[in-house]
Amino acid sequence: MTAQASFDPQAFRAALGTFTTGVTIITTRAEDGSPIGITANSFNSVSLNPPLVLWSLAKNARSLSAFSGNPHWNVHVLSAEQESMSGRFASQGGDKFAGVALDEGISDAPLLQDCTARFQCRTAFSYEGGDHVIFVGEVRAYDRTDLPPLVYQGGQYALAARKPRSEVRLAAPPPPECSYTEDLLGYLLGRAHYQTLYALRGMLGGDALDETSFFLLSVLCIRDNLTLDEINAFVGYTGIEATQLAMKALEDRCFVACEMASEGARYVLTAHGREASLRQIALAKALEEDIADKLGAGDAMALKLLLKRLVASTDPGLPDLWAPR
Amino acid sequence: MTAQASFDPQAFRAALGTFTTGVTIITTRAEDGSPIGITANSFNSVSLNPPLVLWSLAKNARSLSAFSGNPHWNVHVLSAEQESMSGRFASQGGDKFAGVALDEGISDAPLLQDCTARFQCRTAFSYEGGDHVIFVGEVRAYDRTDLPPLVYQGGQYALAARKPRSEVRLAAPPPPECSYTEDLLGYLLGRAHYQTLYALRGMLGGDALDETSFFLLSVLCIRDNLTLDEINAFVGYTGIEATQLAMKALEDRCFVACEMASEGARYVLTAHGREASLRQIALAKALEEDIADKLGAGDAMALKLLLKRLVASTDPGLPDLWAPR
Numbered sequence: 001m002t003a004q005a006s007f008d009p010q011a012f013r014a015a016l017g018t019f020t021t022g023v024t025i026i027t028t029r030a031e032d033g034s035p036i037g038i039t040a041n042s043f044n045s046v047s048l049n050p051p052l053v054l055w056s057l058a059k060n061a062r063s064l065s066a067f068s069g070n071p072h073w074n075v076h077v078l079s080a081e082q083e084s085m086s087g088r089f090a091s092q093g094g095d096k097f098a099g100v101a102l103d104e105g106i107s108d109a110p111l112l113q114d115c116t117a118r119f120q121c122r123t124a125f126s127y128e129g130g131d132h133v134i135f136v137g138e139v140r141a142y143d144r145t146d147l148p149p150l151v152y153q154g155g156q157y158a159l160a161a162r163k164p165r166s167e168v169r170l171a172a173p174p175p176p177e178c179s180y181t182e183d184l185l186g187y188l189l190g191r192a193h194y195q196t197l198y199a200l201r202g203m204l205g206g207d208a209l210d211e212t213s214f215f216l217l218s219v220l221c222i223r224d225n226l227t228l229d230e231i232n233a234f235v236g237y238t239g240i241e242a243t244q245l246a247m248k249a250l251e252d253r254c255f256v257a258c259e260m261a262s263e264g265a266r267y268v269l270t271a272h273g274r275e276a277s278l279r280q281i282a283l284a285k286a287l288e289e290d291i292a293d294k295l296g297a298g299d300a301m302a303l304k305l306l307l308k309r310l311v312a313s314t315d316p317g318l319p320d321l322w323a324p325r
Numbered sequence: 326m327t328a329q330a331s332f333d334p335q336a337f338r339a340a341l342g343t344f345t346t347g348v349t350i351i352t353t354r355a356e357d358g359s360p361i362g363i364t365a366n367s368f369n370s371v372s373l374n375p376p377l378v379l380w381s382l383a384k385n386a387r388s389l390s391a392f393s394g395n396p397h398w399n400v401h402v403l404s405a406e407q408e409s410m411s412g413r414f415a416s417q418g419g420d421k422f423a424g425v426a427l428d429e430g431i432s433d434a435p436l437l438q439d440c441t442a443r444f445q446c447r448t449a450f451s452y453e454g455g456d457h458v459i460f461v462g463e464v465r466a467y468d469r470t471d472l473p474p475l476v477y478q479g480g481q482y483a484l485a486a487r488k489p490r491s492e493v494r495l496a497a498p499p500p501p502e503c504s505y506t507e508d509l510l511g512y513l514l515g516r517a518h519y520q521t522l523y524a525l526r527g528m529l530g531g532d533a534l535d536e537t538s539f540f541l542l543s544v545l546c547i548r549d550n551l552t553l554d555e556i557n558a559f560v561g562y563t564g565i566e567a568t569q570l571a572m573k574a575l576e577d578r579c580f581v582a583c584e585m586a587s588e589g590a591r592y593v594l595t596a597h598g599r600e601a602s603l604r605q606i607a608l609a610k611a612l613e614e615d616i617a618d619k620l621g622a623g624d625a626m627a628l629k630l631l632l633k634r635l636v637a638s639t640d641p642g643l644p645d646l647w648a649p650r
Binding site (some may be wrong): 013015018020024043044049050056077116117119125128129130131136142144160162163164168170180184185190191194195200221278281282287288295299300305306307308309310313315320 | 338368372461474498504508516517520521546564633
């Protein structure tokens with residue numbers, strides 16, 4: 001090797017971190033029989049025939065002797081739900097395997113459960129790799145599930161938003177002079193919102209409420225015994241207004257009762273109103289499952305994560321509907 | 326190596342494909358001086374000190390002799406915008422470098438532009454890896470941009486939706502008996518839609534329109550000279566209705582003019598209406614840039630991709646607003 005460049009380790013690591021990876025836990029058993037496991041994202045496939053994979057381990061890792069001494073190790077491609085497992089096996093000390101259920105594998109190496117994929121390997125080669133050792137393993141058995149995989153990019157966990165093989169287009173390409181296109185985030189949010197609401201209305205059939213009633217009932221299902229002002233503090237940003245007339249529509253359907261208190265009218269959900277609202281929620285959940293089936297479970301998780309981040313970053317300071325009182 | 330397991334190559338490949346990767350193009354120059362480049366996702370980092378990276382190349386690849394003969398090669402971590410480059414360099418034949426602008430590197434290996442990161446390497450080791458050769462390279466120079474990286478998972482391109490280090494929560498955890506939670510997709514879509522609309526209204530100030538006027542004006546900005554029935558075919562799914570009264574509100578502000586034709590009234594946008602709509606679109610784009618800054622450019626792209634996929638999968642058969650006529 002020629003004289004090495006001297007890089008700022010943090011900047012070099014950050015540049016390397018732009019290469020997206022999955023997250024794996026790699027396990028083996030030490031000579032004394034104790035289970036060993038570490039989180040690694042240096043995994044990759046090498047060869048199909050023979051079936052080989054590789055990963056690299058720091059020469060100063062405490063687990064090096066175990067992996068050098070035992071040819072049997074298992075690679076677990078973690079699912080999106082296993083972020084905490086990743087953190088646990090990335091940290092030093094503590095009994096990482098405490099309370100972790102194991103499956104029976106073809107070797108003595110611990111085999112973790114609920115992963116996206118597992119590869120049971122036997123060291124074929126171990127190679128010099130600077131401050132790391134590169135382990136190349138022959139895959140002797142593998143299995144996989146449909147669980148969406150955990151992703152790692154730029155030092156953060158992530159989920160994948162997959163691109164279909166052909167471009168997703170909703171409409172004909174707009175003429176060049178048209179600056180309002182389907183690529184406008186606001187258009188996509190509005191259309192996604194109204195289309196799902198439209199689908200929900202279709203599922204509710206004759207029980208469907210108009211949008212105002214639907215929103216007011218939803219608020220009261222989470223928190224009731226509210227005055228008009230209190231309701232409006234929750235829904236005002238939507239442009240929908242809780243008026244006496246709007247509440248009257250819900251009272252007429254026996255969903256809501258108005259109770260007079262010293263500070264004025266307060267609205268409470270009736271048992272019938274709660275039932276109607278719960279039915280709406282159940283159908284909304286069924287619709288969501290249907291959408292997750294179409295997009296893929298991981299993509300649906302990614303969508304919800306991104307919507308939450310958007311909502312958090314554009315929150316005008318709404319009161320917390322779910323806050324205990 | 327012990328006797329190898331015989332796996333169904335397709336199933337084994339699919340299991341390996343659950344491990345998410347970035348996408349790279351790796352380049353070198355053949356002995357005759359011609360540029361060589363291939364798409365690879367078998368890249369990974371190995372060592373910080375010395376700085377080493379690796380990737381593997383099929384032994385039957387036509388580029389093997391070039392990479393074996395020339396120690397200099399460059400790894401380009403592709404950006405989300407470089408999907409077509411990935412496809413071009415993954416295919417056989419044709420002049421992959423035709424029309425591709427190159428930067429000057431420290432070796433003769435071609436250095437591509439507009440990537441997320443680039444590593445200029447020199448072979449340190451090449452190792453046996455079954456049907457592949459593993460190239461380990463010393464990184465002699467590198468650079469990076471802020472362009473969001475392209476992701477590959479399960480045989481599909483993807484974008485990363487990154488998770489902040491601490492969980493994103495919008496509200497207090499709901500009591501266990503409350504089945505309406507912030508995790509409901511419908512809630513998130515509605516809140517995201519109305520919050521962005523609320524922010525847009527704030528930017529428009531006194532020029533803000535009510536929701537009905539806003540939607541009707543937007544439709545007419547994309548396509549005008551429409552009857553009420555035609556407008557309603559486009560907006561009906563939102564629950565908003567184009568009535569004569571609703572159009573009158575736009576006429577009163579001189580945004581829309583009503584023209585009588587043989588088949589009834591048709592509505593056209595006035596110059597003033599077009600100006601107002603274009604101003605809304607410009608502000609909506611500014612708002613979108615602000616959101617993209619907060620989420621990250623790649624995450625914002627991922628959100629739009631997923632919203633488009635959701636809209637496509639829940640489309641009740643809306644007519645195409647942008648269709649040429």
